[in-house]
Amino acid sequence: MSMAQSPEPLDVDRESTRTGMSKTALKQGFLDNLFYIQGRFREVATPHDLYMAAAYTTRDRILERWIKSAQHYKSNQSRTVCYLSAEFLLGPHLANNLVNLGIVETATEAAHELGLDFDAIIAEEEEPGLGNGGLGRLAACFMDSLSTLQIPSIGYGIRYEFGIFDQTIEDGWQVEKSDNWLRNGNPWEIPRPKIRFPVFYGGYTEQYRDHDDRTRTRWVPAQIIDGVAYDTPILGYGVGNVNLLRLWKAEASESFDFQAFNVGNYYGAVHAKIEAETISKVLYPNDEPEAGKELRLKQQFFFVSCSIQDMIRLQFNTVGPLDSFAEKFVVQLNDTHPSLAVAELMRLLMDEHDMDWDRAWDITHRVFCYTNHTLLPEALETWSVSLFERLLPRHLEIVYEINRHFLDEVRIRFLGDEERVRRMSLIAEDGERRVRMANLAVVGSRAVNGVAALHSELVKTTLFKDFHDFWPDRFHNVTNGVTPRRFMVVANPRLARLISETCGSDDWIRDLGRLRDLEAHAMDSGLHERWHAVKIAAKRDLAAWLKHRTGVLLDPEAIFDVQAKRIHEYKRQHLNLLHIIRCYQRIKQSPNQDMVPRAFIFGGKAAPGYFMAKLIIKLINAVAEVINNDPQINGFIRVVFMPDFNVKNGQHLYPAANLSEQISLAGKEASGTGNMKFSMNGALTIGTLDGANVEIREEVGKENFFLFGMSADEVGQHQREGYRPWEYYARDAELKSDIDLINSGLFSHGDTQLFRPLTDRLVNQDPFMVLADYRAYIACQDHVAEAYRDHQHWTRMSILNVARMGKFSSDRAIREYAEHIWRTEPHPIGL
Ligand code: GPQ
Structure with a gap:
């Protein structure tokens, strides 16, 4: 150049x-x-x-x-929202910031x-991959919307040195490569070496008498680590407001650790430094199930303690005394990962700032709000009391004390109902005693919300039923949303331009409800042509991208049928696979049938320790290899796995999709947000009545959505009656032959055992009821194919999907938080 x-x-x-x-x-x-x-x-x-x-x-x-x-x-002295999250999955900054700067x-x-x-x-x-999936990406969308809506806010989290691993595919298997994202420097962050807080671990507590002869508690830690602030500015769209994302890096605290070693024990001192820095070294790559690892608990306390200390510092710097802390700050807990904040604020107010219990609790429980993101029991965090006590002895005392006050209230309300008391306790007493972080979060917060209407209902009626009985007004719903800046304007500039031209303005970018203006043009054949051209162009781009990275060539005329999300059994990528195998068998049986060509595209990472998810990736690639190389198929269907699905790569995917796969078992996906990203780029959804799919279908109209499968109620009923997957397998000849084909060795060079763990699990346990929904899914996919033949009609449905996506802007979600939960006001900064 x-x-x-x-x-x-x-x-x-x-x-x-x-x-x-x-x-x-x-x-x-x-x-x-x-x-x-x-x-x-x-x-x-x-x-x-x-x-x-x-x-x-x-x-x-x-x-x-x-x-x-x-x-x-x-x-x-603006009231400030502090969004505490172990993950912020930001995506590349440059293009997004240029859009927001205009x-x-x-x-x-x-x-x-x-x-x-x-x-x-x-x-x-x-990209900074400081998150796993939906939860971390939601935090990033919320930061964008907070700034755009001009709400003073700080995102607090961890500056992981290694974010989510990079995924490569070798011989069809996922291989994880470490994500050394800071290697070449990070121009977006500003280190604040002077904003540094000590974080304590271990040791013991002791009582002493203060100068007023009052009994006080002090925590004598075994280890002190410093947290240092790194700030990233988050600019709103078309506004002067810039909020702060403040991420903490762990460093050895010279004042303490180096003293602890003998003079001359240089190696020991360096070792302490290395050990300190491991705390912010790496993001845990598990999407939902929890690992129960000590380092993870240390990470959680690390960023929570720094963040609360920072807020107290800011309180003194701006407003003054701590009495108005709950007026100055509201803290949103993004799932239970930061819920130690409840105990940490209590500790700091009492032990460091002289408050008595009642005053400290009055402030604390008015500061916190908690968002639940899952009902899956294995994802609900608990920590063994013994680990908790060893690492955070003072916090265990505080948790016990919160519990004592709380359970006394429960006993007074529900006389003699000790069973209920046992269920609601912050400590699980069956088997090894454990601290229930979700219960701590609910008790410590003044508002609790789920992330989609169905999910929030289930939160009230199942997971937190006892708590809802006790505090009905504490529970809310705020349906998730995503930012149209990144997921439309940055990802799909052609579509954005077409929408602005059609609507006569780009106001929709800040007010997504304005997309409704498209409806007036939904029958306009001129728009149909341009809409179709925009989609085809995106499909060509994606096809070129995938060809370059995987060698697989897709036909831009085919239906681009995409499932991109973390790999999980509950998300049922294997249900999608069974449909692909069905299509394959149909072509093999009658090669001359008139079939609509399809490109099946998958993307998503599996947690490195999640064997079944990794086997699903292997099976996708194995099926792809056979189908893509079968001359009889002749490109009619193609299967491709996009390696390393992340925010950046996702931006190639959303604009190119015709069909969005949202096929989790009803009741399992709290919300989903990929469903929104696809639909606002003109993909139609094939989905169950799960998470936000329910509301997407309500908005776009049932005639513009491909619904299949059991409802959450039906799932519950079926499970209560006893679910026997093997009966489906025995009764449905096509289903049987699809599963048998996997076991035949066709996809594994003759190895009949490779995929057995997967097929056996489906036939014998099938916890996510793939077999029960199989028939309905196949039938629905047949409708999809028929619908796609009518290009005009499909394009019309696509336009209507986009036109009716206004609700799913994260701006709407943040407005609801601000109004109903946070009670915050915008503070406009002029340009
Ligand atoms: N989610 Cl608990 C995650 O991405 N990670 C988690 O640890 C938990 C939830 C997702 C959830 O599965 C999706 O349904 C939501 O759309 C998303 O959080 C954001 O709320």
Whole structure:
């Protein structure tokens, strides 16, 4: 690459090379950053240098707004939402920040004039994979919406040195590669070495008498580790507001650990440093089931303690005394992972800030709100009392004391109902005694919410029934949403442009309900043609991308049938596979039938220790290999597994999908958010009545949604009556032959045992009732194929899906939190 044209005279002043939005200012800013930050000039710059320069040029413009926001929030003592989350799955920053700054076009032109390939620069960014899946991505969407809605907020989490592993596929199996995302530097974060808090672990507690002769408790820890703040600015769309994502990195605390070692024990001192730093070293890669690992509990306490200490510092810096802490701050607990915060705030208020129990509890229980994200029993966190006590002896005392107060209230309300008391206790007493983090979160919060209407109902009637009986007003629903900035404007610029042209404005980007304006054009054949062209273009792009990475060539005319999400038995990727095998067998039986071509596309990571999920990935790839290479199939159906599904790669997938697979067993998927991302890009959904699918179907209209399978009630009933999967297997000849084909060795070079664990589990246990829903799923897929033949009609349904997705913006979700749960107001920062 070389300089294309000679640049126009760069006569902007210093100020505007940092903050100016003109093409000239961007060019000069870029060249300045390339030289003064990267130490490169144009001729020798690597693609990474160019990316870094572009990132800094963008960041400069964000920082200016950030300062204004921070000053305004401080002088107005603004009420602040603190979103505590062990995961933030942000995705690449650059393109998103350019959209939110409103300078995509200018920046593209500026790059072009400098002779640069802007798409290549954007593709150069490695995403911060600081989350597993839906829960972490939701936190990232919420940060975008909080800023866009101008609500003062801080996201608090962990700056993992290694995020979610990179997935490669070798011989059809998932292979995990460590995600060294910080290797080349992170231009978006600003280290704050002076914002540092000590975090205690282990040791013991003791009582002492203070200067007023009151008995107090003090925690004498065995280990102290420092948490250091790293800040990433989060800019809202088209506003001056920039909020803060503050992630904590663990470091050895010199004041303590080095003293503990003898002078001269240099190795020991270095060892302590290394051990300290392991706390923020790596993200646990389990999506839902919990590992029960000591390091995980240490991580949770680490970021919770730093965050609460930071909030107390901010309280003193802005408002003053702690009495108004619950007016200044509201803390949202993203699942139970940060629920130690309840005990930590109590400890800090009592042990460090002299409050008595009642005053401390009055503040604490008004600060916290808790979001539940799953009903799966294996995903509900508990920690053994012995581990808890060893690591957090003071917190165990506080948990016991909270429990004592709480259970006394329960006893007074439900006289003599000790069974209920046992169920509601913060401590599980059956078998090894364990701390129930979900119960702690409910008791410590003033509001509890589920993430979709059905899920929130089930939270009230099953998981937290006793708590709902006790505190009916504490329970809420806030249906999830996703940000249209990233998942429409950034991911699918062609569609975004077409929508804006059709609606006559781009107001829908900040007010997604405006997509309804598309409905008036849903019958317009001119729009149909353009809509179809946009989809085909995205399919071509994806096909090229997949060809390059997997060698599999897809036909852009085929139905792009996509299932992209973490691999889980409850999400039933294997149900999808059974349909693929059915299609395969049909073609083999009557090769000349008139079938609608389909491309089956999968993406998703399996937890490294989840054997069955990894076997499902292997089976997908094994089926793909046979089908894609069978000359008789001749490309009519193709199967491909997209390696390393993450936010960045997902952005290639959503625009290209025709059909979105949302096929979890009803009652198991709390919400789902991929379902929303696909639908707002014009895919139709094939799905069960699970999670947010229920509401998506309500919004888009049942005639524009492919529904199949049992409802959550029917699932419950079927289970109570006794579910016998082997009867389905014996009774349904096609189902039997699909499963038998897996066992035949066809997909495993003759090995009849390889997939046995999977097929045996389906036939003998089938905890997620794949076999019970098989027949309905196949029939529904046949409807899909028939519907796709009528291109006009399909396109119309696609337009209506997009037109009616307004509800599923994370802006709507955040508005509901702000109004019903947080009681916060916007604080607009002008541009
Ligand atoms: N979810 Cl508990 C996760 O991604 N990880 C978790 O540990 C738990 C839940 C998901 C959940 O499965 C989806 O249905 C939701 O849409 C998502 O959280 C966000 O609420």
